[in-house]
Amino acid sequence: MGENARKDKAEVEVPVGLLHPAMLEPYRARFFVEDEVIVDCELTLDPYHKGIERIMEGMPVHKGLIITERICGICSHIHLWNGTRAVERGLKIKVPERADYIRVIMAELERLHSHLIYLAHATEVLGHETMCMRAFTLREDIMDLLYIISGNRVHYAVPILGGVRPRCDIDEYRLSELETRLAKLKIKIGDYANRVVNDSMIMSRIKGSGVLTKEEAIKYAAPGPTGRASGWGVDLRKKMKEYKNFDFNVIVLDDGDNKDRVVARALESIEAIKIIEQALESLPEGPISNRSFELKEMKFSTSYIEAPRGEIYDSLALDETGRIRNYQNRTPTLTALAAMEVACIGDQLTDGMLTMASCDPCLACTNRAIVVENGKERIFTEEDVKSLIRRGL
């Protein structure tokens, strides 16, 4: 849609950002408003491009994969896991079962803390600060668990090619600590999720706003919990071989409004605890890393993984000395936030920011692609991606 069409259609433009209390991260949203009803919305996600792919070009693979972790400070483990997984798939490195279990435990703990940040953020944006504080309190307990396993609060650096790092092995002390603390946490998170889902005050605020239909979710490829809240039941965990031993439900809800996106995360946290409990119960004995592999030339290898916020796509190739070539990465917010651009149309302006926050945006990871045309750089924003999607690419 051209600039003039927007001006004809809307009375007032309400720009939000770059810095705004409701979004905590710099991006710019332009709401085109008529009688406080949003008729159109446009997002600009420029400021965060760091060029990580470029830094990684030609770097030794062990060194380069660590940078993938620094793409995002919330879902850092899953980025490193996915990069490692892409190399492991390409070079056919066997990963011991115990290592897979430890990676799954970390990923699910991370999902818990990401979902709790989301619930804290969402309840804070809609104005319920008590729930926000309760979510932050619960999150600290999970950060302690992550600290016990890895020794850091964020950027755990658990996966390494062929297994996990020795310092992240789950020994007896860690196992007993995890089990006792998780049992307490399970009750607390259950209570919290129950309270969020059944709180009439929260529900009346978020019900029916920001509706994303299933067709729109598929069209914009809104991944993960955002798509699942719209009835698009795709969960990559069901397809991954690492998760095949675990029994868990995929939360699929039908309404596709802000309420469902909040409820889906609340219910998913309970499922995540289920997976961790099963993993701790049946943690197999054995080695945690496989050192017998050779770094050799690898053709283009890809990997998809289910991050807390959606799907992460990583692809890279290695040359004959084991250096990274053509690393690419796509993070879930890129498509999820693009879907929110259509979800907020037709709502009140006050619900607009809530809708934006309800897809769990993480802007640190999102600005990925840059295109150089005739010496001029152009950042790939959602507009471009959407036009690519429309053209069927």
Add this chain to the structure above:
Amino acid sequence: MLKKISRKNAIHVMLFYTGGCNGCDIEVANVAWSPRYDLEQYKVILTWNPREADVLAVTGPVLRRTIEPLKKLYEAIPEPKIVAAVGSCGVRCGIFKDFGGELGDSDEVLCRVDEVIPVDAYIPGCPARPEDIIAGIAAGIPLLLER
């Protein structure tokens, strides 16, 4: 005297993301808000308005697209003010500078925070631990009262 006392009772921290990975940002917000570390009980308040801020916490290396907003923001904060560079990226650009592969550094990552605006407190760590953030901001408060 009166000014000092009243200023001590309402220290506003403003957080600005110049382009980190979100790790430190959440830790700062966590320190100021969340009940475990709860800086609000000592009347240190997180704000998003530069006009009422006393402390500017900057996370991340300065990027090409955030250098101008950072300068503007620094000028918008009234005197006296202190600046805290949080995290390895704020202190030394962390992993994003002087670390490149064959193509070298990224053009987007420009410089450290203290090459753009004067920095009073350096809080290292990747991400900076909550205890360190509290210690860093607490170390800056006497500077704030003297100025």
